[in-house]
Amino acid sequence: xxxxxxxxxxxxxxxxxxxxxxxxxxxxxxxxxxxxxxxxxxxxxxxxxxxxxxxxxxxxxxxxxxxxxxxxxxxxxxxxxxxxxxxxxxxxxxxxxxxxxxxxxxxxxxx
Amino acid sequence: xxxxxxxxxxxxxxxxxxxxxxxxxxxxxxxxxxxxxxxxxxxxxxxxxxxxxxxxxxxxxxxxxxxxxxxxxxxxxxxxxxxxxxxxxxxxxxxxxxxxxxxxxxxxxxxxx
Numbered sequence: 619x620x621x622x623x624x625x626x627x628x629x630x631x632x633x634x635x636x637x638x639x640x641x642x643x644x645x646x647x648x649x650x651x652x653x654x655x656x657x658x659x660x661x662x663x664x665x666x667x668x669x670x671x672x673x674x675x676x677x678x679x680x681x682x683x684x685x686x687x688x689x690x691x692x693x694x695x696x697x698x699x700x701x702x703x704x705x706x707x708x709x710x711x712x713x714x715x716x717x718x719x720x721x722x723x724x725x726x727x728x729x
Numbered sequence: 730x731x732x733x734x735x736x737x738x739x740x741x742x743x744x745x746x747x748x749x750x751x752x753x754x755x756x757x758x759x760x761x762x763x764x765x766x767x768x769x770x771x772x773x774x775x776x777x778x779x780x781x782x783x784x785x786x787x788x789x790x791x792x793x794x795x796x797x798x799x800x801x802x803x804x805x806x807x808x809x810x811x812x813x814x815x816x817x818x819x820x821x822x823x824x825x826x827x828x829x830x831x832x833x834x835x836x837x838x839x840x841x842x
Contacts, residue, residue, distance in 0.1 A: 622772070651830075660733075660818060660832040661773070676829065708772050716761055716822065718830055720772030 621645045622721035624709050630727045637696045639724050641709030647719075649712040650692040652676075652684060654705040655723075661708065667692055699728040732756045733821050735833035743841050748806040750836050752819030755800065759821040763830070764793060764804045767816045776817075777804070809840045 622643045631637050641650065648669045653661040653676075663676030665684040673684060681703060685693045696703055704727050710718040734753045742748045750764075760781040765773035779786040779793045779802070786793050792805045806813055819833040 653832075658834055660731075660735075660834040661820075661830075662832070663829050666829065710772075717763065717775050717778060719775065720765075722770070722772045 622709060622711055622719055624707075624721040624724050626724060627722065628725045630729065631699055632729050633698075633700055635699050635728075637699050637726065639694045639707055639709075639726070641692045641694070641721055643690050643692075643709075643711045643721075645711050645713065645719060646689070647711035647713040648689060650686065651710040651712070651718060652682075652692070652694045653708045653710065654678070654703075655708065656705050664694065664707075696726075696728075699726075701728045704728045731834070732759075732831045733819055733833040735817075735819055735836050737836050738834070739837040739839070741839045741841060742809045744811055745808045748804075748809045748813065748838055748840070750804040750806075750817050750819075750838065752802050752804075752833055753800055754802075754821050754831075756821070756823070756831070757800070758823040759831075761822045762793070762795060762802050763820045763822075764791075765818045765820060765832075766813075767818060767835070773818055806838075809838075811840045811842050814838055814840045 625640045651666040652664040655661045667686045683695045707724045709721040712718045763778040764776040766776045767773040795802045816835045816837045818835045820830045
């Protein structure tokens with residue numbers, strides 16, 4: 619079984635809709651991250667959390683919000699989706715080794 | 730403002746030869762560097778890392794070299810195998826900071842059988 623899972627794997631939605639992407643991990647890591655990948659831009663950090671009570675904005679947090687429901691769960695929300703949020707979204711976890719482990723990604727298309 | 734740069738979007742190498750992937754960075758505070766490999770429809774997977782106190786780290790066929798004065802690192806794969814065909818991302822962070830990873834834009838490696 620995968621250590622970091624993301625749901626859904628693919629989602630098509632319309633402009634203005636609220637979308638939630640979910641991430642779960644069984645690695646027991648405290649730190650969790652959300653990234654987006656766009657063609658030609660690599661991965662960019664949206665939000666990160668070092669524990670359940672800690673939420674921090676990343677490089678491109680505008681238009682997004684997150685919730686850390688438990689150590690194992692970290693959700694990313696788009697309150698009102700827009701077309702330029704069409705991207706591949708990755709969740710990652712990190713333990714004590716300064717190495718991040720990524721989920722399989724969610725491909726989001728906003729029409 | 731891209732703090733980590735991979736200037737070669739693609740690289741093709743014959744099976745059995747050496748693959749060299751390059752990465753440059755601009756932030757002198759970075760002190761930990763990683764390489765990730767990504768196959769289509771999968772998330773990036775950790776490959777190898779190096780801290781700034783070293784200039785070389787080796788793991789099997791993979792070796793990462795760090796030149797701090799040039800702010801440059803490279804990944805060597807010897808010998809290259811068709812299964813190595815993937816997109817390779819270089820990433821950097823500043824330990825003691827927020828541990829945010831800054832990624833390069835990736836290099837697509839194709840190993841030709």
